[in-house]
Amino acid sequence: MSKKVLIMSASTGGGHNRAARAIKEELEQKTIDGFNIQCEIVDSLKLVNNTMDKIISRGYEKSAIYTPKAYGSVYRFSETSLVSKNEFKGNLLTSLMAKKFKKLLNDSKPDLIIGTHPFPMIALSTLKKHSDGSSDHGLHLGDHHNTIDVPPMISVLTDYTTHSTWIQNEIDYYIVGHEYVKELLAYEGVDTEKIKPFGIPVEKSFLSNREKEEVLNELGLSSDKLTVLLMGGSFGAGNIKETLEELLDIDRDFQILVITGRNESLKEKLEKKLATHNHNKNICVLGYTNKMNDILASIDVLITKPGGLTTTEALLKDVPMIVPYYIPGQEEENLDFLSNCGAALRTTKKYTLSVLLKVLIDDPSRLDMLKKNIKSIRKFNSSQNIANLVEDVLLSMN
Known part of the structure; x- marks a missing residue:
């Protein structure tokens, strides 16, 4: 009989779902006792309630774009001793999730659960904690005698930092x-013994790419010029408009590719700005693209906010980063990681984007140094290693 794995994700930013797909891709190639492992990705917030999903997913998106400091304050508060580890289990969202997941587990009967987002893992940890049918401690999960078997759980952290929401005794x-x-x-x-530094998983297709010249020519750019990519994540967060203006005023010879993601309004604003701004740069403005594997392999410098998956993809393609903006919270801590490893440059009041980029252009050995540091920290084969771990756990249960 085939083994079944549930991957619990959520649509707060693009990274959690992409990591889930990467793991699923590898797991489905595994066989146990002659049967392929069955794998299903569950968008946890949508499972709970479409309204809840919109509030949380879009709330994250809007706060990232319009009120990043407020988001950072909430993030930091939830890390304090006032909100200690394992204390998230009694809130309304956790209760709603736990009820839905109880039904999901009864219907699906998975042999193992993987989480690429902390929220569902908190709810599942709640269920596991009370799986002996003891008191629900105010969670009102239903009939106490209807016990539920919660299988082994693996959490996949999609940033280069930790947060108390991830840490649950039941993982x-x-x-x-x-x-x-x-x-x-x-x-x-x-x-x-519970912690495996395998890296953040990306889909196998991301690791291959077309030739640089072909990719840049398609975008109307030259393969002979230094190429700077400016972007701000899947929904175009970050001060992209102001950053582009700063790039246009730098007196060096380079070309610019801007990716605005799904933010159509931003794309229009940039195109209007370029039509009126006097500059001598070759520029291409793209909206959403599914060719990041090709693009990242064709550029020289990435200017971006440091999301977990964006950071990972840049590391895998040997692309040095300059980070002029970030969402306070996990992205700020991703930047701490990159800076400590010498894999990215961070702008400050004095060390502006203009200063940093000019030095990289004038002294290519600086770019080489960043690339060398990147090579020392990047992690290939994360998905394969996760799949191997899952296989080992499932075999140990036979």
Whole structure:
């Protein structure tokens, strides 16, 4: 009989779902006792309630774009001792999720659960904690005698940092992006045997790419010029308009590719700005694209906000980063990781984007140094290693 794995994700930013797809791709190639592993991705917030999904997913998106400081304040508060680990289990969202997941587990009967987002893992940890049919401690999960079997659980952290929402006693393994993150979890009291620094998973197709000349020519850019890519994540967050203006005024010879993601309004504003701004740069403005594997392999410098998956993809393609903006919280901590590893430059009041980029253009050895540091920290084969771990856990249950 085939084994079944549920991957619990959520649509707050693009990274959680992309990591889930990467894991699913590898897992479905595995066989146990002659049967392929069945794998299903569950969008956890949509499962709970479409309205809840819109409030949380769009709320994250809107706060990222319009009120990043407020988002950062909430993030930091939830890390304080006032909101300690395992204290998220009694809130309304957790209760709603736990009820829905109880039905999901009864219907689906998975052999193992993987989470690429902390919210569903909190709810599932709640269920596991009370799976002996004891009191629901105010969670009102239904009939106490209707016990539920919660299988082994693996959390996949999609940023280069930790947060107390990820840390639950009921989690069997944590997959993290780097040994630094393993140390952060260990400092929080997680057993080091449970922590696997495999890296953040990306889909296998991302690792292949077309030739640089072909890709840049398609975009109307030259393969002979230094190419700077400016972007701000899947929904175009970050001060892209102001950053582009700064790039246009730099007195060096380079070309610019801007990707605005799904933010059509931003794309229109940039195109209007370029029509009126006097400059001598070759520029291409793109909206959403599914060719990031080709594009990242064809550029020289990436100017971006440091989301977990964006950061991982840049590392895998050897692309040095300059980070002039970020969403306070996990992205700020991703930037701390990149800076400590010498894989990215961060702008400051004095060390502006203009100053940093001019030095990289004038002294290519600086770019080479960043690339060397990137090579020392990037992690290939994350999805395969996760799939191997899942296989080992499932075999141990036979």
